[in-house]
Amino acid sequence: MRIVVPIKAVPDLVEEIDLAADETGIDREYLTFVISEWDAQALEEALLLKDAGGAEVVAVGLADDPDIDQLLYTALAKGADAAVKLTGAGAAGPSGPSGTRTADRAALLAAYLDAQPADLVITGVQAADDLDGQLPSRLAALLDLPHVSVVIGVEVGGGSATVRQEFAGGRSHELQVQMPAVIGVQSARQAPRYAPITRIRQAMNAGGLSELAVPARAAGDGLVVRRVHRPEASGKAEMMTGSAGEVAGQIVGLLRARGLVKG
Amino acid sequence: MSVNVMVLAEHTDGQVSDGTYELIGQARALAAALGGVTEVALLGRADLAGQLGPADVVVCVEHPALEEYVPEAYERALLEVLAQRSPRLLLLSNATIGLDLGAALSVHWDAPLAAYVSALEIDGGAVVATAQILGGKVLAEVELPGRRGIATLLGGAFGADLGAAGAGPEVVHVAPPAGLGALRMSLRSVVGPDGGDIDISAADLLVSVGRGIESQENLETVQELADALGAPLSASRPVVDAGWLPKSRQVGQSGLKVKPRVYLAFGISGAPEHLEGMRRSEMIIACNTDPGAPIFGVAHYGTTLDLFDLVPELVDKVRG
Numbered sequence: 001m002r003i004v005v006p007i008k009a010v011p012d013l014v015e016e017i018d019l020a021a022d023e024t025g026i027d028r029e030y031l032t033f034v035i036s037e038w039d040a041q042a043l044e045e046a047l048l049l050k051d052a053g054g055a056e057v058v059a060v061g062l063a064d065d066p067d068i069d070q071l072l073y074t075a076l077a078k079g080a081d082a083a084v085k086l087t088g089a090g091a092a093g094p095s096g097p098s099g100t101r102t103a104d105r106a107a108l109l110a111a112y113l114d115a116q117p118a119d120l121v122i123t124g125v126q127a128a129d130d131l132d133g134q135l136p137s138r139l140a141a142l143l144d145l146p147h148v149s150v151v152i153g154v155e156v157g158g159g160s161a162t163v164r165q166e167f168a169g170g171r172s173h174e175l176q177v178q179m180p181a182v183i184g185v186q187s188a189r190q191a192p193r194y195a196p197i198t199r200i201r202q203a204m205n206a207g208g209l210s211e212l213a214v215p216a217r218a219a220g221d222g223l224v225v226r227r228v229h230r231p232e233a234s235g236k237a238e239m240m241t242g243s244a245g246e247v248a249g250q251i252v253g254l255l256r257a258r259g260l261v262k263g
Numbered sequence: 264m265s266v267n268v269m270v271l272a273e274h275t276d277g278q279v280s281d282g283t284y285e286l287i288g289q290a291r292a293l294a295a296a297l298g299g300v301t302e303v304a305l306l307g308r309a310d311l312a313g314q315l316g317p318a319d320v321v322v323c324v325e326h327p328a329l330e331e332y333v334p335e336a337y338e339r340a341l342l343e344v345l346a347q348r349s350p351r352l353l354l355l356s357n358a359t360i361g362l363d364l365g366a367a368l369s370v371h372w373d374a375p376l377a378a379y380v381s382a383l384e385i386d387g388g389a390v391v392a393t394a395q396i397l398g399g400k401v402l403a404e405v406e407l408p409g410r411r412g413i414a415t416l417l418g419g420a421f422g423a424d425l426g427a428a429g430a431g432p433e434v435v436h437v438a439p440p441a442g443l444g445a446l447r448m449s450l451r452s453v454v455g456p457d458g459g460d461i462d463i464s465a466a467d468l469l470v471s472v473g474r475g476i477e478s479q480e481n482l483e484t485v486q487e488l489a490d491a492l493g494a495p496l497s498a499s500r501p502v503v504d505a506g507w508l509p510k511s512r513q514v515g516q517s518g519l520k521v522k523p524r525v526y527l528a529f530g531i532s533g534a535p536e537h538l539e540g541m542r543r544s545e546m547i548i549a550c551n552t553d554p555g556a557p558i559f560g561v562a563h564y565g566t567t568l569d570l571f572d573l574v575p576e577l578v579d580k581v582r583g
């Protein structure tokens with residue numbers, strides 16, 4: 001069984017995000033990029049399937065994503081069997097506010113998967129900068145494969161996958177899906193495994209990262225970005241200043257006024 | 264092509280979801296601006312049409328495969344509805360069903376899609392969406408070009424429309440497409456939420472904790488505060504995914520919606536999916552070291568103190 005896990009580099013949201021001078025994108029120059037957290041969950045789910053019954057896990061990224069080499073080597077260090085970097089994104093179309101548009105990303109991955117099909121494509125349910133929608137079902141539509149997203153567990157057997165799709169309030173559906181299929185993962189059955197830096201270095205030295213040029217396909221009209229800006233609402237909260245003791249005093253005062261702290 | 268705005272109804276256990284009424288409320292405003300009407304696609308449960316008072320037209324497709332949400336069945340039925348009704352815009356939830364269907368419909372119906380939408384308007388004939396990206400840290404104003412479009416709307420960002428449109432909606436039926444008989448997936452079972460734990464949605468005060476807590480051992484400090492206050496501990500999704508607290512404590516889109524008198528948030532950034540579950544709290548007090556954290560956009564009081572400095576002081580003060 002061949003499992004392909006598309007992964008995406010996104011800005012680390014812990015950092016401050018600066019806007020580009022023309023206000024149609026973000027300034028990517030000084031940002032740190034990390035794997036989209038849901039792609040890390042997808043990779044974990046794929047590795048769990050490999051651990052359970054054997055599978056070839058291939059992590060795939062786009063060469064245009066910042067720091068993608070590091071993320072792909074991390075995937076190898078965690079147990080992926082191969083890592084592939086696709087080139088051709090630049091030819092596919094203009095960048096969105098935060099890099100290659102999902103539509104173009106899906107088109108490149110579809111070209112790759114047409115040439116080298118997978119039994120399962122497992123990727124994150126979303127990425128934080130998916131302006132034009134999510135990858136899993138777009139990719140499935142281009143490949144004419146069945147898809148299920150917002151999945152919290154995958155099992156395989158007998159040519160089909162059994163997946164749990166999550167809804168609000170802890171409700172879920174168990175679905176049986178014929179393979180090949182595309183799955184969007186919300187969370188893996190366990191927290192993503194950790195790859196020690198020494199193992200990532202080993203993977204880098206072993207150099208198991210291949211590069212592949214794929215033909216860009218037209219992805220249709222995209223959204224037209226008029227402007228990006230910061231939410232005006234930040235400033236709504238009254239900020240409490242002072243030492244920890246003073247702020248704690250203010251908070252307890254607020255609670256006491258509502259009868260939520262006795263005395 | 265029409266100038267109508269269509270909404271996909273979501274329902275569980277014979278009940279149309281609250282989120283559907285938010286979508287309808289927005290659809291009505293857009294339809295009025297476009298000179299069209301509001302249509303609701305109701306799949307599998309035509310008997311629920313009576314719950315869709317605020318719509319002008321309810322478009323039903325009946326087929327056994329549509330009784331519960333099954334992605335491929337819904338997609339095929341909805342594509343048939345779109346082909347027959349040709350709305351100007353389709354509005355979906357930016358939750359499980361919209362995240363699952365939006366992009367596939369965008370390809371098959373050949374319409375641009377805007378995700379994470381928190382505002383929508385018609386500006387001189389153009390459809391303009393405001394999308395909340397990067398965990399709510401950035402807003403993008405985008406135009407959906409062409410003659411039709413799809414938007415997935417964040418829950419809780421739009422007011423619900425519960426008003427009835429006069430005599431009630433016209434109900435029309437669309438024949439199920441043949442594809443519903445040859446699906447590549449089937450529903451095996453419906454799993455309900457785990458019961459047994461305390462109900463965080465019934466609490467007057469919640470002490471809520473996010474990824475800023477860093478580890479399970481550190482939960483001890485906030486647990487101490489919760490105990491001192493006699494309040495339950497609730498959490499954002501990553502804390503639950505890590506296995507540090509049970510699912511019943513999760514606040515947000517895929518957890519529970521809460522509305523306590525006071526919501527104390529420690530180390531929670533305020534991603535749209537979290538805000539959906541707690542923004543209607545009477546008072547929100549947030550502690551987050553990042554002054555740009557979106558949680559401060561909904562909080563009434565905020566502090567950028569380190570939670571590990573603040574929480575012990577709170578425990579002391581509460582214990583008096």
Ligand SMILES: Cc1cc2nc3c(=O)[nH]c(=O)nc-3n(C[C@H](O)[C@H](O)[C@H](O)COP(=O)(O)OP(=O)(O)OC[C@H]3O[C@@H](n4cnc5c(N)ncnc54)[C@H](O)[C@@H]3O)c2cc1C
Nearest residue numbers: 473474475499500515516517518530531532536551552570
């Ligand atoms: C379909 C779907 C459904 C989802 N449903 C939910 C849901 O129901 N509920 C939910 O919560 N999420 C949900 N999410 C996830 C959501 O997108 C976010 O990933 C999540 O809310 C982030 O949780 P967080 O704020 O705890 O973590 P982060 O975003 O990582 O934020 C941690 C914050 O802690 C602050 N911090 C760090 N250290 C300290 C310190 N010492 N003192 C004070 N502050 C500190 C940081 O500045 C940061 O802002 C869902 C996602 C998807 C795709």
Ligand SMILES: Nc1ncnc2c1ncn2[C@@H]1O[C@H](COP(=O)(O)O)[C@@H](O)[C@H]1O
Nearest residue numbers: 034035036037040074192193194195474
């Ligand atoms: N708790 C987390 N917070 C943010 N990002 C995470 C988290 N866990 C995993 N990731 C992402 O996954 C990558 C690999 O992390 P790890 O699984 O810890 O090796 C990191 O670089 C992050 O981008």
